[in-house]
Amino acid sequence: MALLQIAEPGQSAAPHQHKLAAGIDLGTTNSLVATVRSGEAKTLKNSAGDDMVPSVVRYTADAVQVGKVAQQAAVSDPYNTISSVKRLMGRGFAEIMAQDHKLPYQLVDQQGLVAIETAQGIKNPVEVSAEILATLADTASQTLGGELTGVVITVPAYFDDAQRQATKDAAKLAGLTVLRLLNEPTAAALAYGLDSGQEGVIAVYDLGGGTFDISILRLKRGVFEVLATGGDSALGGDDFDHVIVDWLQQQSGETELSHQSLRQYLQLARQIKEQLSSLDSFHFVLPTAKGELSLSLNREELDSLILPLVRRTIRACKQTLRDAGVDTDEVAQVVMVGGSTRVPLVRSLVAEFFQAEPLTSIDPDKVVAIGAAIQANVLVGNKSDADTLLLDVIPLSLGLETMGGLVEKIIPRNTIIPVARAQEFTTFKDGQTAMSLHVLQGERELVADCRSLAKFNLTNIPPMAAGGAHIRVTFQVDADGLLSVTAQEKSSGVSASIQVKPSYGLTDDQVATMIQSSMQYAKHDMQLRLLREQQVEASRVWEAVSAALAADAHLLGAAELLEIEQALSELKQLSQSDDTAAIKAAIDKTNHITDDFAARRMDNSIRLALQGHKVDEV
Amino acid sequence: MNYFQLFQVPAQFDLDLTELGTRYLELQRNFHPDNFAAASERDRLLAVQQAANINDAYHSLKQPLLRAEHLLALRGVKISHEQRSFTDTAFLMQQMELRELLADILHSTDPYALIDEAEQQIQQQKKLLLKQLASALDANQPEQDLLAADIIRKLKFFFKLQHELELIEQQLQD
Numbered sequence: 107m108a109l110l111q112i113a114e115p116g117q118s119a120a121p122h123q124h125k126l127a128a129g130i131d132l133g134t135t136n137s138l139v140a141t142v143r144s145g146e147a148k149t150l151k152n153s154a155g156d157d158m159v160p161s162v163v164r165y166t167a168d169a170v171q172v173g174k175v176a177q178q179a180a181v182s183d184p185y186n187t188i189s190s191v192k193r194l195m196g197r198g199f200a201e202i203m204a205q206d207h208k209l210p211y212q213l214v215d216q217q218g219l220v221a222i223e224t225a226q227g228i229k230n231p232v233e234v235s236a237e238i239l240a241t242l243a244d245t246a247s248q249t250l251g252g253e254l255t256g257v258v259i260t261v262p263a264y265f266d267d268a269q270r271q272a273t274k275d276a277a278k279l280a281g282l283t284v285l286r287l288l289n290e291p292t293a294a295a296l297a298y299g300l301d302s303g304q305e306g307v308i309a310v311y312d313l314g315g316g317t318f319d320i321s322i323l324r325l326k327r328g329v330f331e332v333l334a335t336g337g338d339s340a341l342g343g344d345d346f347d348h349v350i351v352d353w354l355q356q357q358s359g360e361t362e363l364s365h366q367s368l369r370q371y372l373q374l375a376r377q378i379k380e381q382l383s384s385l386d387s388f389h390f391v392l393p394t395a396k397g398e399l400s401l402s403l404n405r406e407e408l409d410s411l412i413l414p415l416v417r418r419t420i421r422a423c424k425q426t427l428r429d430a431g432v433d434t435d436e437v438a439q440v441v442m443v444g445g446s447t448r449v450p451l452v453r454s455l456v457a458e459f460f461q462a463e464p465l466t467s468i469d470p471d472k473v474v475a476i477g478a479a480i481q482a483n484v485l486v487g488n489k490s491d492a493d494t495l496l497l498d499v500i501p502l503s504l505g506l507e508t509m510g511g512l513v514e515k516i517i518p519r520n521t522i523i524p525v526a527r528a529q530e531f532t533t534f535k536d537g538q539t540a541m542s543l544h545v546l547q548g549e550r551e552l553v554a555d556c557r558s559l560a561k562f563n564l565t566n567i568p569p570m571a572a573g574g575a576h577i578r579v580t581f582q583v584d585a586d587g588l589l590s591v592t593a594q595e596k597s598s599g600v601s602a603s604i605q606v607k608p609s610y611g612l613t614d615d616q617v618a619t620m621i622q623s624s625m626q627y628a629k630h631d632m633q634l635r636l637l638r639e640q641q642v643e644a645s646r647v648w649e650a651v652s653a654a655l656a657a658d659a660h661l662l663g664a665a666e667l668l669e670i671e672q673a674l675s676e677l678k679q680l681s682q683s684d685d686t687a688a689i690k691a692a693i694d695k696t697n698h699i700t701d702d703f704a705a706r707r708m709d710n711s712i713r714l715a716l717q718g719h720k721v722d723e724v
Numbered sequence: 725m726n727y728f729q730l731f732q733v734p735a736q737f738d739l740d741l742t743e744l745g746t747r748y749l750e751l752q753r754n755f756h757p758d759n760f761a762a763a764s765e766r767d768r769l770l771a772v773q774q775a776a777n778i779n780d781a782y783h784s785l786k787q788p789l790l791r792a793e794h795l796l797a798l799r800g801v802k803i804s805h806e807q808r809s810f811t812d813t814a815f816l817m818q819q820m821e822l823r824e825l826l827a828d829i830l831h832s833t834d835p836y837a838l839i840d841e842a843e844q845q846i847q848q849q850k851k852l853l854l855k856q857l858a859s860a861l862d863a864n865q866p867e868q869d870l871l872a873a874d875i876i877r878k879l880k881f882f883f884k885l886q887h888e889l890e891l892i893e894q895q896l897q898d
Contacts, residue, residue: 216833256761286759287762329749428894485761495753523784524757526776584758584772646764695764712730712774 125255127285127486128246129293129478130272132238132259134192134342135200135315137161138472139242140479140490141250147297147471147479152245158471159245161190161315171291173243182367182375184210186224190344191238193316194220194231195276196268198610203207205340208289210365211374218609232612233620235276236717242708243282256285261475263289264319264337264546267559267589268610274588281635285485287586290314291321292332292498293477294443297468299325307333307436309427311456311464312443312474314466316342320423322437328493334520335501336426341418343379343446349411350375350403356393359399367393381447384406409451416452429520442462445471473519491546497522500583504559507544511553516581519549526582526714530596537569543579545591558609562591568598633686642690644681647693648674651700654707661706661718727781727794734860737792737861748782789883792857792876801869803876815878822846822885829892836896842889850882 291310548556
């Protein structure tokens with residue numbers, strides 16, 4: 107409803123009220139928060155004066171520490187100090203165990219999902235990430251002096267549905283309103299593109315601590331169109347550290363490392379990598395069981411250690427250019443994102459491949475957070491003349507399991523989102539009332555080689571003869587890249603109900619339980635929060651419908667108008683009460699009564715949009 | 725839904741793709757969900773559906789085969805994908821020969837020469853069929869529409885061959 111008015115945020119009820127919004131870069135190694143103040147996007151510093159917060163969380167028996175303090179305890183308290191948790195988001199226990207990575211804490215199987223045993227009991231990656239998000243949001247609201255209306259959180263473009271959902275769940279658990287999950291390369295392009303007024307095709311090469319993304323975008327008059335995206339959601343600077351650790355271990359002659367020395371080796375590896383970004387060779391002391399070893403590594407040796415990893419990223423660039431249908435020489439610029447792009451070998455191989463000097467004028471560690479802040483500012487409605495349009499794509503194909511363990515693709519990768527595609531199914535037995543769908547994500551042909559997203563069980567299908575029922579299943583991917591599935595039996599119009607069993611994620615109920623049991627929300631707080639949510643939604647609905655009436659009441663008959671006006675005044679009255687259930691009922695009622703009006707206005711507005719009229723002239 | 729109407733472009737096979745692109749962006753600027761981040765839940769859902777429709781419509785009009793199919797669907801002609809068998813033996817022979825050619829590429833001593841040859845043949849046939857398709861659709865007559873449907877079916881084979889050829893080329897390069 108009120109689609110047109112809200113499309114022009116300047117027309118909202120309180121046009122000049124500046125709303126607080128922030129962009130959060132939830133990174134594997136470091137996280138940042140940024141906001142737009144006086145027209146400029148900047149990262150925010152916490153009370154210790156840092157804007158880069160290590161993505162490390164430590165659970166002690168009676169406290170939770172986040173950031174630098176936690177990181178400092180990594181060696182002394184390895185089991186309770188969790189770093190690089192992003193690599194565990196939306197992942198199964200078995201797949202993490204199958205990786206050849208050494209993680210210095212105790213992983214446990216939480217109903218198929220990976221979780222970590224800590225001094226405060228078992229914590230899953232969503233809970234750990236929520237701690238980081240809450241800390242960053244705190245920094246923002248303290249600096250800005252008020253509660254945040256909403257946040258934009260960035261995710262690697264190559265994150266699959268389970269990883270995106272896990273990120274959104276973490277924000278929910280941290281008590282944040284997510285305006286949008288934004289792909290990291292798109293955020294970086296936004297930061298650069300708006301800065302320089304650049305037009306043409308650009309590549310964004312994003313090598314973070316644990317993920318690699320490559321995106322090819324076309325920039326034209328405020329439109330950021332992602333042509334293709336590719337990458338590896340389990341490849342990053344951490345892997346450079348691990349190959350250096352392997353080398354250190356060879357030098358020390360130790361066959362097995364304790365958790366503590368693994369931590370020590372990892373920190374040393376990071377130091378070596380960082381030093382060799384500017385120095386040609388680096389001398390250091392390696393503590394071993396047999397005493398200290400004095401060693402050195404030069405840049406050439408480091409390059410040969412990490413070359414296979416960097417080559418993997420170049421292969422992905424090649425494939426993504428192909429998918430975009432773009433030749434190397436059409437790429438005007440390469441934007442470098444992520445701390446790992448400081449490694450000289452990375453820069454030189456990328457420059458060589460794209461035949462373009464990489465762009466690093468915005469700090470590669472901050473550029474994503476800055477882009478996210480710009481978009482958060484637009485989405486929250488502070489910038490009424492926003493003329494940017496972000497057209498993103500789905501990074502991995504979505505498909506369904508068919509006979510023989512094969513996958514049939516429903517939505518191919520690099521399709522612009524939002525997207526909806528429908529598929530028809532029929533029953534194969536007389537009187538069949540249920541069926542099961544297995545949704546997968548990936549490019550391979552076999553179910554076993556793709557990532558299982560969820561199993562959907564359709565029930566309440568009206569009983570008919572075999573082949574008689576025509577069930578239309580619609581797969582919809584929203585602007586966040588998140589999938590939802592609806593189903594309807596065509597001849598009867600009956601909506602089949604769907605139970606979703608995420609393969610590597612939490613159900614809505616599980617998230618709700620986590621929120622309830624979380625220490626941050628005592629029962630009273632929880633109820634208050636639910637009430638607040640409904641009050642906010644009620645005022646949104648009221649504003650939207652009122653604005654719609656002001657603009658398009660002529661589309662309604664007298665009786666319809668009266669009914670809507672009554673519902674509105676009822677909604678307004680109730681929205682100030684503290685009866686959560688009654689407010690919700692009033693919202694539902696108003697929505698129900700105005701469904702038809704909303705559809706009519708939508709049709710009307712599409713016609714008008716293309717009649718050469720600007721929407722705000724309507 | 726009539727996609728031509730949605731974009732306010734003439735319902736014909738020959739389309740100005742630049743104009744289509746401009747109209748598409750104009751619509752997305754108004755209906756992309758990012759415009760509704762602060763809207764009520766129902767409105768946000770509507771916006772996602774609307775933006776998805778617009779994307780789908782653009783996708784269908786941009787590609788010649790999908791555009792032709794949509795045009796035929798609007799005229800009440802459905803392409804029955806697998807049911808109809810081809811009686812055009814010359815076409816079938818040609819397909820078989822091209823398939824053999826593709827199969828030989830990876831074992832050949834000069835694979836790129838074979839790729840060029842296949843590419844040339846496929847492009848030539850595609851061009852010819854697309855021309856025939858355009859004139860059949862322009863006629864806007866029932867029997868010409870049925871002919872158009874046949875041409876679409878044939879074209880699909882060539883598009884598929886072209887895709888396979890691209891995969892073979894990639895395999896060679898990697």
